[in-house]
Amino acid sequence: METWKKGKQLNNGQYIIESMSLRGGRGIAYKAMDTTRGKVVSVKTTPKVWQNPEIEKKIVQQGINIARCNHPSLVKVYPEVFQENDLVYMVMEYIEGDDLASFIDRHGKLSEKDALKLIAQIASAVNLLHQKRVLHQRLKPQNIILDRLSRDPIIVDYGLAIKLFAFENDKQKNAMTDSFSPPELGEEKAKIGAYTDIYSLAAILYVLLTGQLPTPSQFRQYKDLIPPQQLSPNLGDRTNQAILAGMSLDPQQRPKYIRDWLNLLPLEQLKENNPPSEQNLNSPSTANISLSPEQDFIIDDEQVIPLQGDNSPSPLNPLTANTPKIESFEFDSVVIQAKKKLFGLVGGIDKQIISKQNKFFVEYLGEGINLEMIFIPAGTFLMGSSNNDPEKEKDETPQYRVNIFPFYMSKYPITQAQWTIVSNFPKVNRHLKPNPSSFKGDNLPVERVSWHDAREFCLRLKGHTQRNYRLPTEAEWEYACRGGSHSLFSFGDMINPQVANYDSRVNTKKGEDKYDRKTTPVDSFSPNGFGLYDCHGNVWEWCEDHYTPSYINKAKDGSAFYSKLMNSPRVVRGGSWSLTGNYCRSAKRSSYAADSTYNFIGFRVACVLDG
Template sequence: MIPAGTLLRNRYQIIKLLGYGGFGDTYLAQDKDLPGHPFCVVKHLKPKDPNPAVLPIARRLFESEAQVLYKLGQKSERIPTLSAHFEEKGEFYFVQDFIDGEDLTKELIPGRRLSEQQVRDILQGILEALEIAHQNNVIHRDIKPANLMRRKDDGQIVLIDFGAVKEIGTLIINSQGQTTVSVVVGTHGYIPSEQARGKPKLCSDIYAVGMIGIQGLTGISPDQLPENPNNGEVIWRNNAQVSSEFAAVLDKMVRDHFSQRYQNATDALQALNSLGLKIPPTVPVIPQQNTVTRRNWLQLAAFGGVGFVVAVISKDFWNKQPENVVLAKETPLREPIYTPTLEPKSTPTPTETPTTPSNENPKLFYFDFTTVTVNSWGEIMNRRQAQTQFFKDNLGNGVGLEMVAIQGGTFMMGSPETEAIRESDESPQHQVTVKPFYLGKYPVTQAQWQAVMGNNPSNFIGNNRPVETVSWDDAVQFCQKLSQLTGRNYRLPSEAEWEYACRAGTSTPFYFGETITPDLVNYDGNYPYAWAPKGKYREQTTDVGSFPPNAFGLYDMHGNVWEWCLDVWHQNYNGAPKDGSAWEAGGNSQYRLRRGGSWDRNARSCRCANRVRHQPGDRWSSSGFRVAVSPGFSP
């Protein structure tokens, strides 16, 4: 084993051992040649047989596999990029991206049965990751939950640890003087008969994917499932609740003879997608009075969760609406409903613009807005007219900053264990009481940034677009200058305040309901959530206010740009404050929080509870923020 602190190639400093086995060792390291010394993963391989005749064979295999990994990593973001490979003293090293995520063993738990829709989502992610490899005629050979990573920042499945690499560690000279691989590469239960005989094919990977699907539906490990003694087929249907159509697809994936399976990932993916969308139960519409002070929604879907690991190679909630918010009666479903803007538009302008002396409490004004609720497949079920209070600070040159009054209350922070593909860092769900505060009606715009900071760092230019490519440090500096300009104590919101404001009295994954669509949120529509269909991917930010707000009158809390929060990163909520304050003690001070998803991420990343970490100096074209301020009085 390589001791911690060892510097390989005068560049890669070993931090710690991540894992080891008969094929080699895996280490977490830092790349000392790159700014910030980012983490990377080093895979150390050496031939099992010390016979010198093995070395040339191992070297050819190593170089060939390196070229494959370089090629695949460049073609697909679902395969970790190979950044370097080298040989030292007859031993071989791969250096690849560090993947922040968790493998599928945390989702596929023995004894736990997933829903059909969950399993279909998992298989689609695996096949989409595997498709690039198969299109390049590369067989993975070791598809199993431990080699499938759920990447933290976007929820996509990443394919790791290609089996061909392991051959280097198993080469031996046999009694006839021939160089051979000493073991079959693969994992019992996931490899089909032809691979066990040393003759893997592309469809051997499909067998493994199918067994993962069966494992998810039955909660039974593949090596524990019985076989039909007459034909070798897996017996599994009596242990699962599954539609006959999906069961037929799985059966074809795991046929004993390779000729009867889907022959590659593309074929299997087409079969899976041909099943269409599963129709969930109808969302109940709860009758309302003219003045609404309490609203409960039934959660429809039950799903599983995910958290953190390293990859290598190849409804108790706030139930009191603000007293000044009056919601109209539900609009019948067949009547005309709110049609959201599909393209950027100008920022909505309030009918009144107050002038606020900096040394006085702000004068509050009302504004009207419309918010919508959707069902689990993204169809708008109803619309609601609402009204709430705000004040506006003048930043000069006709630029204003609108701050919405958020009444205090108690809510459940984090996600329930039944929420679809949640993260373990969203646990434990806990009750938090938030004091009244004001929050920006929109993310800070480029015009507002320019008025305060005198520059514009954004990649996608537009006065009414959110400012982006700003770090946490930049956002804090903006708040300081804004405070000097206005005489108020502006700051970033705490993580608890942000989630409370985002949820706006709801407990569903999104403030619109069980899902979102690109008609309601600016995100990558190629990656929907729950039963929502795929949709438009705009590939850029949009003007703030282009989509309907939540019940508090806040726009763009989902998507468009990630929003920095004040807190230090903590891996979970154990010991978190319960008063809504920023959690700045303990944790990992090298990282700060971002919330809300962005234009370049999937729908899953936009959930109310989703949270990601980044270094405070990081700047991305997907990162922005909105400001908060605590009042000196109760609104």
């Protein structure tokens, strides 16, 4: 692949190349001027080596998903992935500063406290990638920049986390001679995991504390790894042992998750709040290398661990362990309608893609599993079906106007992976089976859970997070399901196997039926107008309300309806894989006894944030 000269223009002149970047990483990177944003950016390129359009689409989409990982120690990736002349390129923020390798070369090793501060924030960023179910696999000091202004560490290369750069022929070329690569990266068909990145993090900490490169894993059968404490005698025992554990040649002997490795380190040292001395401020090995207060925390698998000794919120930073980080995201929803031919005949489906934006926060449950909560804005809507709706049923009337207050709802029906994690949280009222579902799969919706089980799940989640988790009310569910639409479904007035999982054997042409008679992964179809998935089909979803056969006595503020008869059935919404499309309408209602457990009933959760 030829290199680009200064002045070369890309994407119709939006990017003008200034120079090639000498920073390490996958592919070739260039410093460029973004004429649209009016700022310098980094443009990363790789040859296009795949031919399958479906693979290409998935790779590009993954690059965009990674771009939405928002962390102060991850370089910002703009959601732009382009192809020109058989090259694919991504656009990232350009960070001014020195990489860690250059800094150590010039100034020497760091103190234990300063090194722990740096590695804690770097590990926090890598942990967020793990929460997104991707591994970096190429962590090294050359890919970590100390920002020129803040002096915070920023990972400027995503390694193989973005599959865009994972298909290069020299993928494994330097893995075995790299001091930061674990042995499994040089093996054919090797099994990798979070422990793969832990090896690299431990090796980076080794360099920060000793100023020396560790022995590459390939050569350690001939030359033992020198313990870091031997090179830095003042190093504490816990840090020394944590590095050796993280750099074990046997992946099974390393900590399994970043949380486990961080627990080995003496991070309590960072709670000390001693004022820096003038000598420390002027010392080149410690100058300004500290985490700014608003970034001084680690997102752990199970909780937020403050690194400050004083846990009281700063006037400039109201962040607390019980305040989630609200982020924005972009997504595409769809609207479908029948394609009309001459004489009114139907000839296929027209699909319109609509770009949307919304807000969300992430609940970190542990062991790489998280729960994404989507913002549902306040609004007013007509609940139920109108009198002239041909699909309406009696219990969907009379249609009435409901006011909804803002809340958050889980992006997907609760998955089996999420259920398993939360089922191990402390019991509140009742026992939960860790694997109750008939159809097995981490990313499939949990089913065969009763209304009582779903309530217990919410209570355990509430106790773990100290946030107000509960089942959505029926009115909240329908409002969220509609996603701002007024049609029978959030995607229009018709349903098709391309947009939902339901029994599509009725009114589907032979050969077009995709009915699998089972649940499907929760991210199989497009989201609605709020960014929620699977509101139609897959599994019925429990709501808080008792069932009532009409809307005459329903509250207009969106609150739940409770019957005087406590054994009254509970409402379910959304239809399921086992029923026809009519049952998947936004207004459709049904009910089951609260202790029912079927392989077509699941649930999702709602949350109201304090303040």
